[in-house]
Amino acid sequence: MMKGKPMKAWILGGSSGLGLELVKEAERHSIDPVTLGRNSQLQVDLSDRQSVEALCQKIEVMEAELLKDVSFFVWNAGEFEYGPFDQAEKLASMFAINADAPTRILQTFVRRKKKLRSPFHLITIASVAVWKARADMAIYAGTKAYQAQFSRSLALEFERDLPGSKVVIVHPAGMKTGLFPASINTSEFMDPREIAGIIWREALVQEKFCDWFNVLRVEGKPSVSRENVSPELAYDELPKYNTGGFGG
Ligand SMILES: NC(=O)c1ccc[n+]([C@@H]2O[C@H](COP(=O)([O-])OP(=O)(O)OC[C@H]3O[C@@H](n4cnc5c(N)ncnc54)[C@H](OP(=O)(O)O)[C@@H]3O)[C@@H](O)[C@H]2O)c1
Numbered sequence: 038m039m040k041g042k043p044m045k046a047w048i049l050g051g052s053s054g055l056g057l058e059l060v061k062e063a064e065r066h067s068i069d070p071v072t073l074g075r076n077s078q079l080q081v082d083l084s085d086r087q088s089v090e091a092l093c094q095k096i097e098v099m100e101a102e103l104l105k106d107v108s109f110f111v112w113n114a115g116e117f118e119y120g121p122f123d124q125a126e127k128l129a130s131m132f133a134i135n136a137d138a139p140t141r142i143l144q145t146f147v148r149r150k151k152k153l154r155s156p157f158h159l160i161t162i163a164s165v166a167v168w169k170a171r172a173d174m175a176i177y178a179g180t181k182a183y184q185a186q187f188s189r190s191l192a193l194e195f196e197r198d199l200p201g202s203k204v205v206i207v208h209p210a211g212m213k214t215g216l217f218p219a220s221i222n223t224s225e226f227m228d229p230r231e232i233a234g235i236i237w238r239e240a241l242v243q244e245k246f247c248d249w250f251n252v253l254r255v256e257g258k259p260s261v262s263r264e265n266v267s268p269e270l271a272y273d274e275l276p277k278y279n280t281g282g283f284g285g
């Protein structure tokens with residue numbers, strides 16, 4: 038990258054909630070955010086296959102210099118439905134928004150980046166739902182687990198094929214955003230602005246090619262933990278930590 042040129046971050050789902058805070062926080066670090074989503078600079082409706090293909094086509098023919106400038110790809114967009122599995126209405130769109138469409142977009146993006154030998158940093162916003170089992174969230178949790186393990190595995194290909202690239206997978210506990218239906222009381226949840234600050238701070242000092250961490254509530258405050266993402270804890274709270282349960 039040319040000296041003095043600002044780094045760019047593509048932020049998939051940068052219009053609200055955590056994504057909007059990641060956009061603002063990027064600017065505080067003098068990183069240029071470019072949003073991708075329905076209400077974004079690069080428009081895409083992740084639930085609409087044609088719209089996803091149109092964006093992939095745009096990336097396919099995008100000017101090389103524009104793509105080379107992209108130092109970060111933040112995979113943040115997500116959809117959530119709360120309720121018994123057999124009554125789920127958003128199965129198809131949760132699979133599309135949380136897994137299928139971002140994978141396709143990343144595939145086109147990575148293909149171009151590899152041809153350009155232009156490494157980048159993938160910031161994957163997963164969830165504690167990846168490892169913490171909760172009733173009425175099975176499809177959501179499954180798609181987030183896909184997102185996390187996909188990213189972790191992709192990091193090995195980056196190390197081999199696109200050296201200099203990095204991956205970080207973030208597992209936040211509950212944040213006060215519009216992700217949840219009104220029936221879920223989010224008043225005790227974390228402030229997404231604080232979480233965005235933590236995510237950029239951690240990503241910007243990352244040395245390992247692949248890293249992952251939780252952001253959990255400890256005595257009401259967000260706290261970073263790498264000590265355990267363990268299946269044995271799937272039905273329990275991490276010792277000392279509150280993972281942001283829904284009180285039910
Ligand atoms: N809130 C929490 O407690 C929590 C906890 C752990 C992890 N997370 C994860 O954090 C991420 C951000 O969620 P949030 O809580 O900030 O929720 P949010 O405010 O509802 O934001 C969701 C984002 O996803 C994008 N999106 C949703 N449907 C889309 C579609 N069809 N096409 C394109 N983009 C779409 C939205 O962009 P447009 O509207 O512009 O399309 C929006 O920017 C998600 O991956 C979520 O799983 C959240």
